Amino acid sequence: MTPHPLDPLTQEEITAAVLAIKSQGGLDESAWFETVSLEEPSKQELASGTTERRAYVCCYEPSSNRTFNGTVRLSDGALEGWSHVPGVQARIVPDEFAAVDEFVRRDPQFVAALEARGITDVDNVLVESWGAGHFGVAEEDSVRLAYCHCWLGNEAGDNPYARPIANLHPVVDLAKREIIRIDDFGAVPLPPDPGPMNRTEGLREDVKPLEITQPEGPSFEVDGYQVRWQNWHIHVGYDLRESLVLHQIGYEHDGKVRPIMHRASMAEMVVPYGDPRGGNYRRNAFDTGEYGLGQAVDSLALGCDCLGHIHYFDVFTHDWTGTPKLIKNAVCMHEEDYGILWKFQYARAGTSRVVRSRRLVISSLCTIGNYIYGFYYYFYQDGTIGVEVKATGIPFPSAIAPGDTSPYGSIVGEGIESHVHQHVFSFRFDMAVDGVKNAVREVNFEAAPASDENPYGAGITIKETALKNEQAAQRCLDMGRARYWKIINPQMHNAYGKNTAYKLSPGANSLPMLPPDSPTGRRGAFMYRHFWATQYAADEKYPAGMYPNQDAGTDGLAEWTKADRSLEGEDVVVWYTLNFHHLPRPEDYPVQPVVYADFHWMPDGFFDENPAMDVPPGKG
Ligand code: CO
Secondary structure: OOEEEEEOOHHHHHHHHHHHHHHOOOOOOOEEEOOOOOOOOHHHHHHHHHOOOEEEEEEEEEEOEEEEEEEEEEEOOOEEEEEEEEOOOOOOOOOHHHHHHHHHHHHHHHHHHHHHHHOHHHEEEEEEEEEOOOOOHHHHOOOOOEEEEEEOOOOOOOOOOOOOOHHHHHHHEEEOOOOEEEEEEEOOOOOOOOOOOOOOOOOOOOOOOOOOOOOOOOEEEEEEOOOEOOOEEEEEEEEOEEEEEEEEEEEOOOEEEEEEEEEEEEEEEEEOOOOOOHHHHOOEOOHHHHHOOOHOOOOOOEEOEEOOOOOOEEEEEEOOOEEEEEEEEEEEEEEEEEEEEEEEEEEOOOEEEEEEEEEEEEEEEEOOEEEEEEEEEEOOOOOOEEEEEEEOOOOOOOOOOOOOOOOOEEEEEEEEEEEEEEEEEEEEEEEOOOOOEEEEEEEEEEEEEOOOOOOOOOEEEEEEEEEOOOOOEEEEOOOHOEEEEEEEEEEOOOOOOOEEEEEOOOOOOOOOOOOOHHHHHHHHHHEEEEEEEEEEOOOOOOOOOOOOOOOOOOOHHHHHHHHHEEEEEEEEEEEEEEEEEEEEOOOHHHOOEEEEEEEEEEOOOOOOOOOOOOOOOOOO
């Protein structure tokens, strides 16, 4: 079967791309594969109907400490633009992460440091190689570096993070696979073993079965990765770096599919931690660009991760040798009852109608070290798109001596401190509201000045401002003005003469605490604005740049937008920053109940009336 041009790479395609690089890429035996993922065809190619299947490939060659990238044309294996990318570091891939854990634990210098802390059970130690960031240390620039954090697992063997070995940080040259030095800021007593994570004793016995049945099957239709549901048309995709990607999102109305977005993804994230002491200032995880969320995607289990009538999409990832790896059930899709959609009753006439809301959920979960992130897209019958992050797993545990307190964290368990941090997500939306050419508007509300018309101060006026270029379109939330942003189609009008539009309706959010000119502030410059809009450019995919690993902050949104390109009647890309500020509680330990952070895209004059008037009422 010929794949749709936006389908993820197949097993055969990954294998073919790897072979092409191995035979023509000019790399030596030490080289490994960071990324083999779909190189998406352009909108123009898609519109023309003549697309080539291409793989984007990135390799790292340890012997020369060089990173290469380019594409492979899959029809004939031709390499296009394959070259060394100077001055960058590839992501730290899962195999490299695992290799560091292995070799550091065998290193006599590290074993001695453990023994000095009374730890002899080396097999039960976990060494995690975190991206080292860029802190202006000259000798680090030329080295492929990891800054490690260490834990001793519990006796039950089901929690490798149970007993933090605080203040012990092997600094590793990943290319040479050797320890450069061990940063030791002094031993902190090991916390007691918290016991098993997977408890079997004392479980609740009053949770009765809850079954979701759809006797006539689901209301969606699936053809490969193409989905139709309740007027929605969506192409489900996957990327090795971003994980779940949605393409060609449109809503069918009066017999025609009206486009809304060409592409939606969570394009980058950073988690700056707020403890500056010892080696902890190094903890600033850019989980997408430094590690790759797609490579960390979970295989989901029915009845556990997902409940109801589920359609799963499988995807192929790969290991660092380039061998394809099937991830069964990587993306989950199902319908959910979501309470009431709308209700109206008229007592005098004795009429009433209640319409229940149904939503389509498309999601994936990614396990990255101690944390698990879920990315959820919700499609509603009224044209609303919900975007939600779920976070669970273990909030980064560190050790604290009994009786000590900390200004940077809270005590969440016996001898366990967890620090203030923020999970900052950058969602990228390649917009296509009723077509490719869009424009950006900001809406604010203000009290009207007192006047003869407004003697009691009741007046609230609407201020709509065109954000006509990229410098103007770098905005933060303003609760006092109930601010939001709209993407309009300047050519298309609704029945009331207004441009058809979708609005970005923010939810809870926060701002970064660290200064913009700090090392992590520079690398994560996207954090400082909730809303950015850019003119589409094919190579502007990730808001902290293509290679954030060890980067000083030389690439990304803040750099690109210096060009101040026009956004008026252009191909507009919106970047929304969702910042979840987090001080862990004792209730978040030993494992954190899911926390949610979300926002919505809502039609705003896209339709002439509530598009869900035709949803049949609930059966009472
Ligand atoms: Co957190």
